Structure formats: C-alpha cells, structure tokens
Amino acid sequence: MELQFSQVTKSFGDLNVIKQFDTTIRNGEIVALVGPSGCGKSTLLHMLAGLQQPTSGTLTAGGASVAKPSPERTLVFQEHALYPWMTLLDNVALALEFQDKPRKTSLAEARKWLSRVKLEGFEDYYPHQVSGGMRQRCALARAFIARPKVLLLDEPFGALDALTRMTLQSVLKDLIEEERPTVVLVTHDVDEALYLADRVMVFSQRPATVLREVELGHIPKTHDLTAFADVRLEVLHLLGIDTDEHTPADSQGETA
Amino acid sequence: MNNSQTTGVASKRAYVAAIAIILFFWQVAAWFLPDFLMPDVPVALQRLWEELNSGEFYEGLGNSMSRLGIGYGAALFFGIILGLVGGTLDMVRSTLKAAIIILQSIPSIAWVPLFLILMGFGNMPIIVVVAIGAFFPTALSVMNATESVEKVHISAARVMGASKMQMLKRVYFPAVTPELITGAQLAFGNAWRALISAEMIVGFSAGLGKSLAYSGEIADMTGVMTNILVIAILAAVIDQVILERIKHRLLRYQYL
Ligand SMILES: Nc1ncnc2c1ncn2[C@@H]1O[C@H](COP(=O)(O)OP(=O)(O)OP(=O)(O)O)[C@@H](O)[C@H]1O
Ligand SMILES: [Mg+2]
Numbered sequence: 001m002e003l004q005f006s007q008v009t010k011s012f013g014d015l016n017v018i019k020q021f022d023t024t025i026r027n028g029e030i031v032a033l034v035g036p037s038g039c040g041k042s043t044l045l046h047m048l049a050g051l052q053q054p055t056s057g058t059l060t061a062g063g064a065s066v067a068k069p070s071p072e073r074t075l076v077f078q079e080h081a082l083y084p085w086m087t088l089l090d091n092v093a094l095a096l097e098f099q100d101k102p103r104k105t106s107l108a109e110a111r112k113w114l115s116r117v118k119l120e121g122f123e124d125y126y127p128h129q130v131s132g133g134m135r136q137r138c139a140l141a142r143a144f145i146a147r148p149k150v151l152l153l154d155e156p157f158g159a160l161d162a163l164t165r166m167t168l169q170s171v172l173k174d175l176i177e178e179e180r181p182t183v184v185l186v187t188h189d190v191d192e193a194l195y196l197a198d199r200v201m202v203f204s205q206r207p208a209t210v211l212r213e214v215e216l217g218h219i220p221k222t223h224d225l226t227a228f229a230d231v232r233l234e235v236l237h238l239l240g241i242d243t244d245e246h247t248p249a250d251s252q253g254e255t256a
Numbered sequence: 257m258n259n260s261q262t263t264g265v266a267s268k269r270a271y272v273a274a275i276a277i278i279l280f281f282w283q284v285a286a287w288f289l290p291d292f293l294m295p296d297v298p299v300a301l302q303r304l305w306e307e308l309n310s311g312e313f314y315e316g317l318g319n320s321m322s323r324l325g326i327g328y329g330a331a332l333f334f335g336i337i338l339g340l341v342g343g344t345l346d347m348v349r350s351t352l353k354a355a356i357i358i359l360q361s362i363p364s365i366a367w368v369p370l371f372l373i374l375m376g377f378g379n380m381p382i383i384v385v386v387a388i389g390a391f392f393p394t395a396l397s398v399m400n401a402t403e404s405v406e407k408v409h410i411s412a413a414r415v416m417g418a419s420k421m422q423m424l425k426r427v428y429f430p431a432v433t434p435e436l437i438t439g440a441q442l443a444f445g446n447a448w449r450a451l452i453s454a455e456m457i458v459g460f461s462a463g464l465g466k467s468l469a470y471s472g473e474i475a476d477m478t479g480v481m482t483n484i485l486v487i488a489i490l491a492a493v494i495d496q497v498i499l500e501r502i503k504h505r506l507l508r509y510q511y512l
Contacts, residue, residue: 049415071417081412085430085509094426098418126509146416 001062001072001149001182002027003048008057010043017043019207020057030176030183030218032193034235035203041186044208045152048184049075061150071099073150074143079159082127082135082142088114089123092142099146113141117171133164137171144175151181158188166223169195190235194228195221202238211238271496282481295478303482316462320451323379323463327386328447332440335394339436340428342395343402356396364389364450368457379461382454389450390443397439401432434510437503444499448491464490 003025010018017040025031033041046052047059050069059066061073074095082091089110096106114123117137127135136156143151156172157165169192176183176196187193193200194216202212214231225232279297286294295303307313342352364385371381405428413427455465464487471479504511 046411049411051411051414069414069417071415073415075411075415077408077412080406081408083409083427083430085433095416097426098413098416098422126512128509129512142416 003150003182004060006058008054008059010040010047010055016207019209025182025184028180028182030185030196030198032185032187032197032200033203034187034190034193034200034239035208036205036239039203039206040208041203042154045075045154045184045186048152049073071146072148073152074146074148075152075154076139076143076156078155079132079135082138084127087124087126088119088130088138091138092145095142095146109145113145117141132160133168136160136168140172140175144179147179148181151183153183153185155186155188157192172196190232191225194225194232195223200235202235293477295481300478300481300485303478304485307482312462316464316467319462320455320464323382323386324447324451327383328390328444331387331390331443331447332394335391336398336436338395339398340402340424343399349399349403353396353399356392360392360396364446365453368454372458377460382451382458382460385454386447386450389446393442393446394439397435398432401435402428405431433506437506441495441499444495452487
C-alpha cells in the first residue's frame, strides 16, 4: 500500500514538530527513519497509524486519506503494549476478535502465529512471565496476524539487549519477506536500519527535516554489514556521533 | 508465587492472635464489671450457639444479607458504570470527582431521615443507604483507575480496530480491575456499617442491627455482645474469605 505525505505539518500548540514533510513510500517498500530523540519520528508513525491527525497537509494510504486507525495499518510499540491480564495466546487472538472474528478461529490462528515466532509452548503464559524478547515476538505475532498491508514499527526492539535484538531482527526480516507489507521502521539503531530497510531517511532536530536519504535497494542482506560501512559512518556522522576512531577518549575506553 | 502463600499463612496467624487478644480484653473487662454490664465470653458464646439453633436468628440474618446484597450489588454496578464513563470523559471528570468527594464525606446514615420520608417505612430506605455508602468509593476508584489506564494499551486497541464497546470490555474493564477490587473492599466496609446502623435506626422487620438495638433496649448485655460478635464475624468472613477469594480469582495473572 503506497503511503504519501504531502506538505504534512504537525504542531502541538507552539511546538512545531514536523514541517511541510513530503515523501512517498512505495507499495512493499521498507523504509527506516532515524533521527535524534524528540525530533518527531513517533509522531510521524502515529499519523500514519491514524492515531493523530496532521495539523495541515495531507496524508494518504493507498490513495485514501488517513482519517482513523485501521487494522490494515498496524503499529508495533517499543514495549508494554501487550495486555498484562491476558495470556500470550489471548493477546494475539485479540487482534482478530477486535475484527469480530469468532473466538475459536481467532484462537486457532493465534496458535499458528505464536509458533511462527517460535513461541509454541508459551501460549498460556502471561506477559510478565516471559522475557522481554519473547514479549516482542508476541507483539510481532499480534501485528502480523491481522495481515496488515502497512506495518509500522516504533523502536520495536529498543528495550532489548544487543544479542536478542539481532535475533528478533532476523525474525522480523523473515516475516516481512513472507508477508510483504509496506514497512515504516523507526529506530535508534543504525545497523538495524541498514539490515532491514530498502531506504533510510535521516532526520534533523525538531522541526524534523530530512537530512539525507539513502537508497540501499531491496537486496538480500545478512548481519554482516561491512558492505555498508561507508553509509553507516555517514549516517552516524549525521546523527552527531563521533566516528573518528582515533580520539583519545575512544582508545582509553578500549584499554579500560 | 510462593511468597503470597507464606504471607497468607502469616496473615492467618495474625488474625488468630488478634482474635485471641480481643477476646482476652473482653474477658478481663467481664471480670471487673458486674455480669449485668458485661457478660463473660463463654456466656456470650453459649448464647451465640443457642441463637444459631433458633429460627428467629436466620430470619434476621436473611433479611440483613438480602438488603446488603441488593444495596451493595447495585452500588457496584452503577459505580463501575459511572467510574468508567466519567473516567473517559475529560470534560466532566474533575467536576464529577469533586462532587463524589463532597457527597462521600456525608456519613451514609445521615441520609436515613430523608429516605424514610421519601420512601416510607420499609426495606427500601435501608437498601438505599447501604447503596449510597458503597457507591462513592467504587465510582471514585474506578474513575481514578480509568484515568490512568496506560496510553499505549488504548492506542494498541485502537490500532487493532476495537469498537468503543470492545475497548470498554477488553481494555478498560480489566485494566481497572485491581483498583476496582480495592475500592469494592472499601465499599463493603461502608456498606456494612451503613446496613447495621440503618437497621438499628429504622428497625423495620428482623435484622442484625434491629436485634442489636432491641437487646440494648431491654438491657440484655449478653444479647448485645452476642450481636456484636455476629456482626464482627460476618464482616470478617465476607471481607477476608469471600472478597479475597474473588480478588485472587480475578487477578490470578498477578499472583502467578
Ligand atoms: N501528544 C503530545 N502533546 C504535546 N507534545 C507532544 C505530544 N506528542 C509528542 N510531543 C512532542 O513532540 C516532539 C516529538 O515527539 P516524538 O515522540 O514524535 O519524538 P521521537 O522522534 O519519537 O523521539 P524518541 O526518539 O525519543 O522516541 C517531542 O518534543 C514531544 O515532546
Ligand atoms: Mg519515539
């Protein structure tokens, strides 16, 4: 589903968060948004999800104006979005029950999706009884079960340790390749953006403008990102991170 | 969790110790005071046993319990509805809350003359006074909890396409249940006090409060102490056994 921003502006009172933003996200494209904290990335996603409306400008999904949330465009949150009072199975099934599917088929479908994210055997666990990584697997199952045309991810793995994060990035990549939704991923992790995305957009401080857009192309990738070393350094540099390897502070950090 | 079980045993022990101490002080008072002012504990227990084998006692008990059941039940029902609706309506919430806090500070028994005149001598004024006592803490706790339902839980449901009704049933209601139960236990204390005092004042047909007031009128101190004993035991059983059970059942996910 094609997503189109034209002259989208968003402000909260006096605070201009997004200013005349234009871009088109092609059907099936995977776009990563990176940028400093507070620049408005989540706000962009919330507008795409229909949770918030632009102050001015238009935002369309598949040609139709985005006025309210729809299961066609689903959003995965950083954490704590599973319902603590429901088992993992009920959490996933809920996405279908909210679409008035019968409970029995919802549960059967939910079982299938939990096993697709390697959570079989944990159906009857409550979220607080499983690890953070398992919770996000469950969150992915809950997002994919509705077969969304657009998948919006807001730092989905931001709260996980590096190793778990990489495993989940692979899980997500496989799911995206099988289901082929249009994806908008917000992340602080440049490697995650390079690994998953076809295109990376780097945002400036508020009001957010695009500093740089990098086309990576839809090519098969592994976690070995050496081929993208130049892009990686450039993006890190744009985010204001010191990429000079020979600073004294850096070498001190290594001996310590 | 093992923890909750050990604390359960510990709190049972504390209860047994507390009961022993209370009975001990009663007995000490009975030693110092003449029998017609304060009966010995065994004498009161003997009377309690006789009461338990008489039909009259059960008539009073039945009347009191149905007044409590109807009044408390209605208060929970309407309190939950008002709490949920008030908690979601930003416009009226603070006014509503202020109104509840003001009305709550009026002792429920103060309403008796009004409702006696309004509704006439009978069961109704007692039931209404019980309901008033239980309504405010229920509504207030549900309203406060509704207000602080996690935003991400609401956004997630909207994204999954929940209708208003589904949102209320599957998100708001379970989210407020922990606070609702605390409020309901507080409300029970109020309802119980309101019931006994209203029965003492109104004195319509048999009931625990009426029986207590009558024993007082004929200066039957054994009767007074027996009635107080019954009132105390019933309150403890309802609160500590029935309500605690319901709480553990509804919040099962928290105790795993
Ligand atoms: N509902 C709101 N009301 C008022 N201000 C808001 C609201 N939502 C966001 N903002 C403000 O808009 C700005 C952008 O917020 P947003 O959450 O989109 O940033 P972000 O890029 O996602 O940041 P982070 O990377 O830290 O998640 C922030 O300054 C924030 O305070
Ligand atoms: Mg954000």
